Amino acid sequence: MKTKIRLLFFLFLGAFPGFAQDQSHTGDTLDYIFMGHIYKHYTAGDKIDPRIVQLDMSEYEGIWLGGDVCSEALLRYSTIQYIDSIFDLSSPTTYWALGNHDARNGNYDWLKEFTARDTYFAHFHKGITAIVMNTNLVPTDCENVDNQYRMIKKVCDTIQQSSHLVLIMHSGIWRGIPNLPPPATYAQSDFIYWNANCDSVNSTFVNAIYPLLKGVKEKGIEIICILGDMGGQHFYMPSVDSIHFMGCGLSESNVDEVLIFNYIQDQGVMNWQFHNLDSLLSVQQHKAVSSSKNQ
Numbered sequence: 001m002k003t004k005i006r007l008l009f010f011l012f013l014g015a016f017p018g019f020a021q022d023q024s025h026t027g028d029t030l031d032y033i034f035m036g037h038i039y040k041h042y043t044a045g046d047k048i049d050p051r052i053v054q055l056d057m058s059e060y061e062g063i064w065l066g067g068d069v070c071s072e073a074l075l076r077y078s079t080i081q082y083i084d085s086i087f088d089l090s091s092p093t094t095y096w097a098l099g100n101h102d103a104r105n106g107n108y109d110w111l112k113e114f115t116a117r118d119t120y121f122a123h124f125h126k127g128i129t130a131i132v133m134n135t136n137l138v139p140t141d142c143e144n145v146d147n148q149y150r151m152i153k154k155v156c157d158t159i160q161q162s163s164h165l166v167l168i169m170h171s172g173i174w175r176g177i178p179n180l181p182p183p184a185t186y187a188q189s190d191f192i193y194w195n196a197n198c199d200s201v202n203s204t205f206v207n208a209i210y211p212l213l214k215g216v217k218e219k220g221i222e223i224i225c226i227l228g229d230m231g232g233q234h235f236y237m238p239s240v241d242s243i244h245f246m247g248c249g250l251s252e253s254n255v256d257e258v259l260i261f262n263y264i265q266d267q268g269v270m271n272w273q274f275h276n277l278d279s280l281l282s283v284q285q286h287k288a289v290s291s292s293k294n295q
Contacts, residue, residue, distance in 0.1 A: 029264050032263065033060045033261075034066060034168070034259040035066060037249030037250050039101060045071040045079070046075075048086060061263075066169075066247065068228065069083055070083065073102040074106065094115075097170050119134040128165075130167075131165070133170075145197060153212060163221065165216050166224045170227070171229050173194040173205045187247065224272075225244065234249075246272070257275060260273055
């Protein structure tokens with residue numbers, strides 16, 4: 001079933017404007033990279049896939065992490081030091097949506113030390129507003145659950161100057177979105193009973209957050225929701241309201257992919273494409289060798 005769905009999604013790549021490759025413009029094109037589920041299996045829980053470590057992150061205006069960076073990311077202080085050395089967690093355009101492997105040991109104070117941010121936040125940068133969600137929050141922590149929802153609602157109610165609103169999250173919380181299959185068919189998690197706030201057991205993503213996104217879309221702002229808990233899968237599909245849903249991740253048994261976004265700032269146009277990680281690394285290494293020979 002998953003194979004058929006992935007093939008169907010692949011056929012969508014040329015059918016929607018987000019995959020257009022028109023680069024004719026006068027201003028800067030900013031590149032952003034999204035990576036999910038990037039930890040290395042069979043380690044002490046403190047290693048990222050070595051191919052990710054070898055990538056030249058300086059090529060990207062921003063690094064968007066979809067969670068499960070290490071299998072025990074916040075168990076040891078030395079591990080977050082290691083993660084920081086690769087992704088520069090203090091950079092305002094490094095976004096980390098915590099996965100269950102990142103969050104399950106707590107120690108959020110270490111994360112705040114390195115990022116100067118909470119585990120959920122909103123950020124505006126050069127025409128793009130990002131909302132980074134902590135999908136690990138549960139109603140036993142109503143203070144943070146409600147604070148996160150109020151943050152999302154405030155952004156959606158007040159957003160004006162952005163061409164795009166990007167929501168980055170780890171877990172499959174968007175079940176019931178019109179036109180989308182359930183996350184269980186392509187992701188590693190499907191949180192049927194996830195609640196956006198503590199007001200009601202019916203405050204699911206589709207009931208509480210999706211209507212806010214529709215309101216933003218009606219303002220003429222494009223919306224992209226990105227999921228990180230994907231293993232070695234990739235996914236793309238728009239909802240009936242032309243809100244874009246996508247995700248990808250790494251696995252040791254499938255083709256591993258990352259997402260690269262190209263943002264044409266002066267036009268407010270965002271293009272994106274799934275990239276095979278091995279091929280991307282090979283291209284980067286070839287460019288580095290060619291550059292050193294020409295020096």
